[in-house]
Amino acid sequence: MGKFVISKRKNGEYQFNLKASNGQVILGSEGYTTKSACENGIDSVKKNAPDDDRYDRKESSTGKPYFNLKAGNxxxxxxxEMYESVAARENGIESVKKNAPEASVEDES
Known part of the structure; x- marks a missing residue:
């Protein structure tokens, strides 16, 4: 089972990482000014993760595949992260779909 880990950045912002059961980070957030906004971001990931249409499949300027998960808005x-192949990116998306909806939340901030 995956888990969301809330942490605090050096600049005081909160962020979360979704980790798979093996501990690997499969999704990272932007910085949030408040913990409640960060928690709302986690709720949004849980809600949107199962919907394939919410994944924006991209390629970096160096040619590495990655994805963004978007909310309804x-x-x-x-x-x-940046992946070595399109297949690896697709595995990453499947891992987010599988882990995010029921993931626990661990606050390390």
Whole structure:
């Protein structure tokens, strides 16, 4: 089972990472000014993760595949790492779909 980990950045902003059961980060958030906004971001990921249409499949300037997860309003709520292949990116998306909806939340802030 996956888990969301809330942490605090050096600049005081809150962020979350979604980790798969093996501990690997599969989705990271932007910085939030308040913990409640960060928690709302987690709720949005849980709600939107199962919907394939919410994933924006991209390629970096160096040619590496990655994805953004977007909310219904089009705002990015999480971004993946850079992958070595399109197949690896698709596995990452499937992992978010599987882990996010029931993931626990661990507050390390």
């Amino acid at each position: 089009g705002q990015i709520i999480g971004s993946s």
